[in-house]
Amino acid sequence: MKKRKKLKIKPLFIIILLIIIIFIFLSIPKKNNPPKKxxxxxxxxxxxxxxxxxxxxxxxxxxxxxxxxxxxxxxxxxxxxxxxxxxxxMNLDYNYYENTKETNINNKDLILVNKYYYLKEDYVPDNLESINVKNANGDRKLVSNAKKAFEELSNTAAQEGLNIIAMSTYRSYEYQVNLYNRYVENDGKEEADTYSGRPGHSEHQTGLAVDVYNKNETYTNFEKTKEFDWMQENAYKYGFILRFPKGKEKETGYQYESWHYRYVGKEAAKYIKEKDITLEEYHATIIKDW
Ligand SMILES: [Zn+2]
Known part of the structure; x- marks a missing residue:
């Protein structure tokens, strides 16, 4: 008798257990994965x-x-x-000179001045120094770091028999006003804007930009000189970049200028050269100072 009783209970227990397991199983996915809708x-x-x-x-x-x-x-x-x-x-969704902003001067060697970012009328770099006359065609000033780096660059090139001479460097706001107005008178505003910065928008006001030539050729022919090839190879080692390269006209807002170099410091110059980017792209992706 005892044995029979035991046998009757066991299947019922198993069935109940199975039902419980099925319920648990069905309820788990509902709780953890609610429908995506x-x-x-x-x-x-x-x-x-x-x-x-x-x-x-x-x-x-x-x-x-x-x-x-x-x-x-x-x-x-x-x-x-x-x-x-x-x-x-890089603000390329805006037209040039539209929605302009005062540039962040705390960026120092990396100050960005272009058709979207400007320097105030009264901005004068506080550590301008005259370049050694043998490296320039007259009294040309750059910010101290840039001046030292340029002299080093120019002296090294001279040892190889090359003349890399500073022709135009720091320009005051007032100077830029006169220069720009003269260009507008000669070529009209539209044309002048492709090669000359409006006052406040020229990076020559930073004291970090230098136009060079080799004394024999006019600066607009700099691309055809050995000095240009040397600059292509070596400028970055001294912290300079070719500021308005060919094919980057839309980004920089300027036509290609083989003679205009910009001091940005050795680290940034190396990066910009290696990645084949502009100062605009460097700001847009590395400095991110919007
Ligand atoms: Zn220039």
Whole structure:
């Protein structure tokens, strides 16, 4: 009798246990994985989706520019989202001289002055020094660091029989006013804007830019000289970059100038040279000072 009773209870127990296990099994996925339809994207998430969530892949994404990125992408559907972010960070979605901002002078050697960023009328670098006369065609001034680096560059080139001479360096705001007005009178405003900065927008006012020539050729022919080849090879070692390269006219806002060099310091110059980028791109992706 005892044995029979035991046998009757066992299958019932197993069935109950099975039912409990099935219930538990069915309830687990419901709790942990709620159906996707229930997730509601925030307005920002919807926008980020349009930008392929690129903010997670690049560290120079600026959250304040989301709407500008989207509208620039709509106008330029062939550009990659990465390029869109880069271009908008460089303000290329604006026309030149539109929405201009005072530049951040705390960037020192890396100060950005272009058609979007300007220096105030009264900005004068506080450590201007005259370049040694043998390295310049007259009294030409640069900011102390840049002056030392330029003399070193020019002296080293001279040892190889090359003349790299400073022809135009620091220009005051007033000087730029006269220069720009003269260009406008000769060529008209549109043409003048392609090669000359409007007052406050010329980086010659930073005391970090130098136009060079070799004494024999006019500066506009600098590209054809041995000195130019030497600069291509060596300028970065002294902290200088070719500021307005060929093919980067849209980014810099200037036509190609083989004679205009800009001191940015050795580290930045090396990086800019290696990556084949402009100072604009360096700001847009490395300095990120928007
Ligand atoms: Zn220049």
């Amino acid at each position: 229930q997730i509601k994207l925030t307005e920002e998430e919807v926008k980020m989706k349009k930008l392929n969530n690129i903010n997670k892949k690049i560290d120079y994404f600026n959250n304040d520019y989301i709407d500008r990125y989207i509208s620039y992408k709509e106008k330029n559907p062939d550009l990659s989202i990465t390029q869109v972010v880069k271009n908008v960070n």
